[in-house]
Structures are given as structure tokens and as C-alpha cells.
Amino acid sequence: MTTMRQLQSTITPEGELILALAEVPEPEAGPGEIKLRIEAAPINPSDIGLLTGAADVSQVSAVAGGISAPVPAAGMRAMAARVGQSMPCGNEGAGIIVAAGAGAEHLIGRRAAIIGGATYADFRVVKADDALLLPDGATAEQGASCFVNPLTALGFVETMRAEGHSAIIHTAAASNLGQMLVKICAADGVPLVNIVRSAEQAALLAGLGATHIIDSTAPDFMANLIAACKQTGATLAFDAIGGGQLAGQILTAMEAAINARPGGYSRYGSEVLKQVYIYGGLDIAPTVFNRGFGMAWAMGGWLLFPRMRVFGPEKFAALKQRVAAELTTTFASHYSHRVSLAGMVTPEAVAGWYARRTGQKYLVMPD
Amino acid sequence: MTTMRQLQSTITPEGELILALAEVPEPEAGPGEIKLRIEAAPINPSDIGLLTGAADVSQVSAVAGGISAPVPAAGMRAMAARVGQSMPCGNEGAGIIVAAGAGAEHLIGRRAAIIGGATYADFRVVKADDALLLPDGATAEQGASCFVNPLTALGFVETMRAEGHSAIIHTAAASNLGQMLVKICAADGVPLVNIVRSAEQAALLAGLGATHIIDSTAPDFMANLIAACKQTGATLAFDAIGGGQLAGQILTAMEAAINARPGGYSRYGSEVLKQVYIYGGLDIAPTVFNRGFGMAWAMGGWLLFPRMRVFGPEKFAALKQRVAAELTTTFASHYSHRVSLAGMVTPEAVAGWYARRTGQKYLVMPD
Numbered sequence: 001m002t003t004m005r006q007l008q009s010t011i012t013p014e015g016e017l018i019l020a021l022a023e024v025p026e027p028e029a030g031p032g033e034i035k036l037r038i039e040a041a042p043i044n045p046s047d048i049g050l051l052t053g054a055a056d057v058s059q060v061s062a063v064a065g066g067i068s069a070p071v072p073a074a075g076m077r078a079m080a081a082r083v084g085q086s087m088p089c090g091n092e093g094a095g096i097i098v099a100a101g102a103g104a105e106h107l108i109g110r111r112a113a114i115i116g117g118a119t120y121a122d123f124r125v126v127k128a129d130d131a132l133l134l135p136d137g138a139t140a141e142q143g144a145s146c147f148v149n150p151l152t153a154l155g156f157v158e159t160m161r162a163e164g165h166s167a168i169i170h171t172a173a174a175s176n177l178g179q180m181l182v183k184i185c186a187a188d189g190v191p192l193v194n195i196v197r198s199a200e201q202a203a204l205l206a207g208l209g210a211t212h213i214i215d216s217t218a219p220d221f222m223a224n225l226i227a228a229c230k231q232t233g234a235t236l237a238f239d240a241i242g243g244g245q246l247a248g249q250i251l252t253a254m255e256a257a258i259n260a261r262p263g264g265y266s267r268y269g270s271e272v273l274k275q276v277y278i279y280g281g282l283d284i285a286p287t288v289f290n291r292g293f294g295m296a297w298a299m300g301g302w303l304l305f306p307r308m309r310v311f312g313p314e315k316f317a318a319l320k321q322r323v324a325a326e327l328t329t330t331f332a333s334h335y336s337h338r339v340s341l342a343g344m345v346t347p348e349a350v351a352g353w354y355a356r357r358t359g360q361k362y363l364v365m366p367d
Numbered sequence: 368m369t370t371m372r373q374l375q376s377t378i379t380p381e382g383e384l385i386l387a388l389a390e391v392p393e394p395e396a397g398p399g400e401i402k403l404r405i406e407a408a409p410i411n412p413s414d415i416g417l418l419t420g421a422a423d424v425s426q427v428s429a430v431a432g433g434i435s436a437p438v439p440a441a442g443m444r445a446m447a448a449r450v451g452q453s454m455p456c457g458n459e460g461a462g463i464i465v466a467a468g469a470g471a472e473h474l475i476g477r478r479a480a481i482i483g484g485a486t487y488a489d490f491r492v493v494k495a496d497d498a499l500l501l502p503d504g505a506t507a508e509q510g511a512s513c514f515v516n517p518l519t520a521l522g523f524v525e526t527m528r529a530e531g532h533s534a535i536i537h538t539a540a541a542s543n544l545g546q547m548l549v550k551i552c553a554a555d556g557v558p559l560v561n562i563v564r565s566a567e568q569a570a571l572l573a574g575l576g577a578t579h580i581i582d583s584t585a586p587d588f589m590a591n592l593i594a595a596c597k598q599t600g601a602t603l604a605f606d607a608i609g610g611g612q613l614a615g616q617i618l619t620a621m622e623a624a625i626n627a628r629p630g631g632y633s634r635y636g637s638e639v640l641k642q643v644y645i646y647g648g649l650d651i652a653p654t655v656f657n658r659g660f661g662m663a664w665a666m667g668g669w670l671l672f673p674r675m676r677v678f679g680p681e682k683f684a685a686l687k688q689r690v691a692a693e694l695t696t697t698f699a700s701h702y703s704h705r706v707s708l709a710g711m712v713t714p715e716a717v718a719g720w721y722a723r724r725t726g727q728k729y730l731v732m733p734d
Contacts, residue, residue, distance in 0.1 A: 049635075078659050081626055081633075242658055259448055266448075268416075268670055281658060288655050291609055291648060292445050296673070300665030301658075303635055 002026040005341055005366070007120035008086040009051050011071055011079050017055035019345055020066025022086065027125040029101040034128045036112060039140030041093030041119040042333065043344065043353045043362040044148050045240070045280050051089050053079050057354045066345035090119030090364070094134065094143035104128040111138060113146035120341060122366050132320050138327055144363060145333040148304065149177040150323040152279065153184055155307050156238050158315065160190065163275070167191035169237035169250055172282055174201035174358050176333045177240070182210045183330040191232035195225070195246070201358060216246065222253060229257035235272055238302065240280035247276045247299055248289020255293035269294015277302035282356050335363040369393040372708055372733070374487035375453040376418050378438055378446050384422035386712055387433025389453065394492040398469040401495045403479060406507030408460030408486040409700065410711065410720045410729040411515050412607070412647050418456050420446050424721045433712035457486035457731070461501065461510035471495040478505060480513035487708060489733050499687050505694055511730060512700040516544040517690040519646065519671050520551055523605050525678055526669070527557065530642070534558035536604035536617055539649055540580075541568035541725050543700045544607075549577045550697040558599035562592070562613070568725060583613065589620060596624035602639060605669065607647035614643045614666055615656020622660035636661015644669035649723050702730040
């Protein structure tokens with residue numbers, strides 16, 4: 001039996017996270033399947049929950065093949081379902097098709113992007129139909145982030161259309177995903193309000209041609225946000241941050257903009273539904289809001305694949321097509337750190353990617 | 368011109384709330400309309416927002432015909448749309464039909480319940496079709512709370528059915544509304560989890576035959592709530608409290624119950640939608656929650672009349688019919704204080720009803 005390296009995350013019954021490389025059997029492609037040698041896989045915020053669980057990452061120690069960290073007692077309840085299981089990590093990635101089962105042999109030698117977990121490894125087998133074949137000449141780095149960010153950004157616009165809104169507010173808007181969303185909305189004529197957390201991020205988006213850029217650290221943040229809501233009519237927001245007051249502030253600004261329209265006072269606030277979807281947790285602090293935005297409001301989670309199932313396979317295929325066609329333009333990703341499999345689980349690297357800083361993005365390159 | 372007394376709430380540009388009786392022209396019934404002499408009108412939590420706005424009610428002073436209180440500067444922004452306007456108050460009430468316009472003359476002498484505002488007054492004119500004629504022998508006190516609480520409780524069950532849930536969690540469950548919901552759910556076979564805030568309230572609901580009663584002040588609150596979620600399968604909650612951690616705790620308990628089913632760990636939590644509607648604000652503190660319940664969750668406002676418009680006029684008429692038929696059983700209300708129009712705006716009375724204590728309910732009886 002041939003073995004390969006695979007990153008696994010394990011939480012022990014004693015309350016310890018072990019995040020380390022393991023030697024596991026190398027998978028083989030069955031009928032209709034392809035086997036990729038992974039060349040590049042991003043560390044997305046959506047990977048980090050599985051990677052570190054509820055561990056206290058400020059107390060990381062180096063162990064053989066990776067790191068360990070304690071899981072506070074308070075965090076163990078939420079971890080109950082995964083205690084003692086070695087979980088492979090990495091939602092997506094890209095690589096060369098090195099083997100294929102019956103019916104997929106013609107794909108050998110092509111480069112493809114995949115999703116489905118266990119991409120922080122030397123090899124991964126998936127169904128050929130689920131992969132996204134990269135255009136000729138595309139590099140693995142260009143294709144590594146084909147699914148999560150591009151489809152999430154496209155999914156926001158589809159959600160807007162499906163739920164009857166006409167503009168979007170996005171937080172952490174200078175992220176790779178946020179930059180894609182700026183380009184998609186410009187191409188599709190969708191008004192977009194970008195909330196960023198620094199003047200540098202604002203400048204970055206201005207350079208991409210973004211129209212509405214609001215810096216949440218500026219003293220006139222709320223006034224600017226209300227003004228942008230008035231200009232765009234936005235009643236839908238996607239929030240990557242989750243913790244703190246931002247989601248509630250967005251609802252408050254939407255309501256203030258609606259109330260500024262002619263029509264006068266309504267004792268329960270406006271009847272226009274104001275929706276914030278929380279799709280990430282860059283700030284793991286509690287969500288806090290004052291309910292000063294009437295009764296027509298909603299907040300909730302937003303997750304890519306359940307949404308895609310609602311949109312249906314035809315829409316999903318069309319969106320994947322668009323990603324492939326615009327891989328190096330709309331959907332270009334940027335990485336600040338490139339690490340090997342072993343290099344992603346040094347104490348320094350873990351501290352780096354765990355911080356989820358906008359502009360600090362890690363790409364895992366097994367070789 | 369004949370005048371009558373009407374309670375009005377005014378917030379001045381200088382930041383002062385004036386809540387006092389005014390003399391206004393007595394309204395006359397036009398074609399299809401009826402004129403009621405108001406005999407009884409409840410002070411519901413949903414009335415209090417309009418009554419006191421953002422005023423600091425701990426600083427009430429007596430003025431001619433009522434009280435005044437300062438509005439903190441921070442509260443004035445939310446009040447902008449009503450500054451300087453004298454707002455009549457009182458959502459619902461009951462009384463004798465003393466006059467009627469063309470086509471409604473046959474109703475003179477009947478007792479009816481109404482909704483639509485301005486019921487803290489001597490008289491109110493409404494469309495005859497919008498009133499609910501009380502059964503013979505029903506008192507005004509029995510009919511005073513015909514709309515808001517009964518239709519809200521019925522609306523919860525209709526929402527449950529419309530959105531595909533099969534059980535309900537209710538907070539502040541010992542309220543008049545909560546007691547109605549216990550009876551409705553028993554009659555309709557809907558599993559109901561009642562969250563109360565004291566042993567006395569638990570005993571009250573037990574006396575009504577409620578099955579699942581959870582005291583949020585008990586040390587084993589979360590364990591009991593999770594157990595009740597397991598037993599009922601509840602994935603829908605209606606929260607009257609709004610502030611603090613309760614809404615998030617309910618989502619957490621629902622998710623824990625779902626995760627305890629066979630099926631194992633999912634990195635993003637369960638895909639079962641968990642919904643909490645906040646329909647009141649008994650606690651005006653901020654809403655605070657940890658997002659430890661996966662991504663399939665939603666929180667939002669719930670308001671009676673927009674919902675009823677969605678359900679449609681036939682359903683609305685059927686629900687009103689049920690209220691009239693079960694007025695003295697399912698939909699019986701209890702009042703701890705009976706006050707006159709002038710008596711509702713003494714500093715003592717304002718402090719009493721503003722506190723929104725479960726079991727402390729005011730009925731305004733103009734005469």
C-alpha cells in the first residue's frame with residue numbers, strides 16, 4: 001500500500017487539539033473518478049473552524065508533524081460530535097489529474113479545481129463531474145480558489161435577485177471575495193456598498209473602480225452608511241465579520257434611509273424587509289444589536305452549498321462556467337503567504353492564518 | 368362642535384415627551400362606519416413604543432392632564448419622524464356602538480371590539496366591517512383584548528404551519544398571550560415549549576395543563592431547554608423579550624437537540640433551519656448571541672398585521688371568528704389594574720405599565 005501525507009485535525013476527549021500531518025493510504029480513482037496531485041489549496045476563513053475547532057490558538061505548541069493547543073472546557077460541548085475523530089481539512093484546491101477511472105481517462109494530464117474537503121494532502125480523488133477543468137495555460141495557483149470565493153460572490157448576487165432586493169452591502173469588502181464581488185456587480189449593474197476597515201482597504205477598492213466605499217473605522221461611519229443606503233436603496237447585506245455591532249448597524253442604517261423617504265412616521269418602523277446574512281465569522285465575539293430598526297428585519301446564516309442546491313444544478317453549472325471563463329480577471333485571487341503542507345502547521349503559520357486578516361491569505365502548496 | 372378626551376403622545380423638538388389628555392373634536396360615523404363609546408382598552412406592550420417613544424421614563428414629572436419625561440439625545444434620532452406630532456394612542460379596545468352611518472344603523476346598541484389606534488379616548492369611529500361584534504352578554508372587559516393577543520397567538524400557529532415547523536417555543540410564556548397559546552396548542556395538538564421567568568409563572572402554566580415548562584432562572588435552564596427541544600423537535604420560537612441572550616440560547620438549544628440525532632458531525636452545523644422571531648421587546652437591552660449554532664439559523668422581527676395580510680382575508684376572518692367563539696375560554700384576558708383615562712397617565716400608573724411585568728396588566732376604562 002502506498003501512503004501519502006494528509007493534514008488532520010483531531011480533538012481528544014481530554015480537550016486537546018492536534019493539528020498535524022498523518023500518513024494515510026493514497027486514494028485510487030474508481031469509475032468516473034479522477035485523482036489529482038494537489039498543487040495548491042487556499043486557507044479560507046471557512047476552513048478554519050474545522051482546522052482549529054474551539055481550541056485556544058493563543059496557546060499553540062509544536063508537536064510531531066504539527067501543533068497542539070488546548071480546548072477550553074466551555075468549548076468542548078460544541079465539539080462533542082467530533083471528539084476523537086481525525087478530520088481531514090481543506091475545502092478546495094487545484095492540481096494535475098494524474099490518474100482516472102473508467103470513463104474519465106481522457107482527463108489525465110489536465111489541470112482541474114476541486115471542492116469537497118481533504119485538499120491539504122498530496123492527492124485527492126473526486127468525481128470527474130464535480131471538478132472544474134481549468135482553461136489551458138491556467139496555473140494551479142490561479143485555479144486553487146475557484147469554488148468558495150467565486151461561487152459565494154456569485155451566490156450573493158443570485159440571492160439578491162431571488163429575494164427581490166436591488167442592491168448589496170458587503171463587509172470585509174477588501175477581501176479576495178470582496179474584490180470579486182466589486183467586479184461582478186460592476187459587470188452586472190448591481191449597486192454595491194463596500195464596508196472596509198482601513199483607509200488602505202478603501203484605496204484598494206477605489207483602485208478597482210468601486211463606487212460606494214465606507215470605512216467602518218471613520219468617525220462619520222454611520223452617516224456615510226445611511227447616505228450610501230439612500231443612494232443605492234440597499235436592503236440586503238452579506239456580513240463576513242459576524243461578531244460585534246456591525247450587522248445591527250447595517251440594519252439601522254437601512255431603516256434610517258427608508259424612513260427618510262416621504263411617507264412619515266410608522267410606529268413599528270418601516271414595513272420594508274431589511275436582511276443581513278452572516279456568512280462568516282472574522283470576529284468570533286458575540287453578535288450584539290439594538291433593535292432600533294422596526295420589526296421588518298431578518299438576520300441569518302448564509303452557506304454556499306445549501307444555497308446552490310436551492311438554485312439548482314443548471315444555475316450551478318452556469319456559475320461554474322462563468323468562473324472558468326473569468327478565472328484570471330474577475331476571479332483572480334491574491335496570496336500573501338505560500339507554505340508547504342508541513343509549513344502550514346508551524347506555530348508561526350497557524351498564528352498567521354488563524355488571524356484571518358484581510359490581505360493576509362495563505363496558499364498551501366504540498367510540493 | 369362637541370369635543371371629547373383623547374390621550375396623545377408628543378415629542379417636542381427640544382427633546383421632551385408630553386403624554387397627556389387633549390380635547391379633540393368628537394368623530395362622527397360616515398356611511399358604513401360605526402361610532403363606539405370606548406368602555407375598555409388594554410395597555411399592551413405593543414402600545415408602549417408609541418406612548419413613551421425613546422423617553423427616559425425613570426424621570427417622569429406630572430404636567431396638566433398627564434406626564435412629561437425627557438428624551439435622551441441619543442434617542443432623538445430614532446424619533447425624528449414623529450417630532451412635533453401629537454400621536455393618539457391605544458391599539459385596541461371595546462365599547463358600545465352609539466351611532467352608525469348609512470348601512471350600519473342596525474348595529475347601534477351592540478357591543479364590539481375594534482383595532483386601529485386612538486382607543487384611549489371617549490369615542491372612536493371605525494368601518495363596521497373591521498369591527499368584531501361581541502357575542503350577546505359579553506362585557507367590554509371580556510372584549511377589550513380581542514385582537515392583538517388572540518390574533519398574535521393564532522398567528523404563531525399559522526406561521527408554524529406556513530413555514531414547515533412542527534412545534535413552537537414561546538418566551539414570557541405566562542403572559543395573557545402565552546396563556547392563550549397554551550390553550551390553542553393544546554386544542555390543535557401543537558407541541559409547545561413554554562419559557563417562563565419564575566417558579567410562580569411555571570405553576571400558573573402547569574395549572575392550565577401546559578406540558579413543557581422551562582424556568583429560565585433555574586440553574587439547569589439550558590439542559591432543560593435542550594431536552595424539551597429533543598422531545599418536541601421544535602425549530603421555531605417566538606420571543607417577546609428581545610434583549611439579552613435568550614434568543615441565541617434558544618437557537619443553541621435547538622442545534623444541540625438536532626446534533627444529538629444520529630448522523631454525526633457536520634463542520635458547518637446542521638442544515639436544519641432554526642428560526643427565532645422576536646415579536647416584542649420586554650427587555651430593551653441589546654440582543655446578544657454567540658453564533659454557536661451552525662449556519663442554518665435565522666432571527667427576525669414578527670409583526671401581526673403584515674403577517675395577516677400574507678395569510679389573506681379569508682384566513683383573517685376565520686381567525687376572528689374563532690376569537691369571538693372562544694372569547695371567554697381560550698382568549699380570556701386578565702387585568703391587574705383598572706384605570707381611567709386620566710388615571711393611566713399619573714406618574715405611578717406610567718411606572719406600572721411601562722415596566723411590562725408579566726401578570727401586571729392595565730385596562731383603561733374611560734368612564
